[in-house]
Amino acid sequence: MTRNIPKKVREALRKEVNFGCPIDGCGSPYLSYHHFDPPWHIENHHRPEGMIALCLEHHKQADYNAFTDDQLKEFKKNPFLSSDDSIQGQINWKRENLVFLIGGNVFIGAQNIYLNKQEQLLWLTTDEQGNSLLNLDMKSEKGELIFSLRDNDWLVMSNFDNIESIPSGKKLFFENKTEDLKIDIEFNNYSKVDFQKKYAEDIPARWIEIITNKIVAEPITVCVINGHLTYPFEIRMESTGTTINGEGSEITVMGSLTLKNVKEHIMQRGLVVGSGVLIK
Numbered sequence: 663m664t665r666n667i668p669k670k671v672r673e674a675l676r677k678e679v680n681f682g683c684p685i686d687g688c689g690s691p692y693l694s695y696h697h698f699d700p701p702w703h704i705e706n707h708h709r710p711e712g713m714i715a716l717c718l719e720h721h722k723q724a725d726y727n728a729f730t731d732d733q734l735k736e737f738k739k740n741p742f743l744s745s746d747d748s749i750q751g752q753i754n755w756k757r758e759n760l761v762f763l764i765g766g767n768v769f770i771g772a773q774n775i776y777l778n779k780q781e782q783l784l785w786l787t788t789d790e791q792g793n794s795l796l797n798l799d800m801k802s803e804k805g806e807l808i809f810s811l812r813d814n815d816w817l818v819m820s821n822f823d824n825i826e827s828i829p830s831g832k833k834l835f836f837e838n839k840t841e842d843l844k845i846d847i848e849f850n851n852y853s854k855v856d857f858q859k860k861y862a863e864d865i866p867a868r869w870i871e872i873i874t875n876k877i878v879a880e881p882i883t884v885c886v887i888n889g890h891l892t893y894p895f896e897i898r899m900e901s902t903g904t905t906i907n908g909e910g911s912e913i914t915v916m917g918s919l920t921l922k923n924v925k926e927h928i929m930q931r932g933l934v935v936g937s938g939v940l941i942k
């Protein structure tokens with residue numbers, strides 16, 4: 663048995679504590695997994711009943727026996743957060759030159775990604791230090807805000823199915839099955855050589871050249887975003903491309919391309935540098 667905890671077990675442990683650290687006053691969504699009954703060094707196991715999701719700080723305290731087994735079992739039963747609570751966190755991967763790979767398309771120094779006339783859905787802002795920050799609105803069929811990302815601060819309203827935000831902050835996954843909404847955000851650093859190797863098949867060589875010329879300092883930080891938005895029109899972002907379904911709407915995509923009343927528009931592999939330079 664390895665220390666890698668099966669996905670199903672991790673999911674169950676997060677759900678059990680309503681996706682926040684269960685210790686009184688904490689509620690942090692950046693969760694790790696603690697084996698306590700019995701501890702890992704006594705027996706290698708991944709039984710959910712003998713494990714608990716905790717933030718790193720409380721995980722460390724638990725490792726030093728700050729909590730009794732009975733107390734941990736009680737936290738599992740009565741976590742700090744209730745299922746009605748909203749959850750918030752912050753993305754701390756801030757860079758001046760982030761490479762965004764959004765639904766198979768590449769953005770460097772771009773601002774508006776998807777707009778519905780005046781309403782922005784996915785866009786980037788810049789802070790005082792020149793770092794690119796993420797903004798995203800996910801709304802229900804009725805237009806209620808379900809997930810919001812503002813200048814890297816994220817907020818998830820209640821009644822969702824799954825959220826995973828790992829302590830390193832490099833990954834954020836959110837899903838609401840009822841509303842068919844999903845977002846997956848992941849950050850990774852690469853040296854120029856590793857970046858070229860990693861994306862040799864997915865990104866044309868001349869784009870890689872543009873990117874590596876634009877980003878002078880290593881490492882290159884790549885933010886990959888995939889997911890599914892449904893309001894006010896459908897955007898399906900996958901690593902192979904983005905599909906947009908927007909009957910009755912006027913959509914601006916990638917800062918420059920305006921689509922009106924589209925039934926199904928598939929965008930594969932565009933490169934946007936700055937505002938509105940679209941390279942196909």
Ligand SMILES: [Zn+2]
Nearest residue numbers: 683688717720
């Ligand atoms: Zn905690």
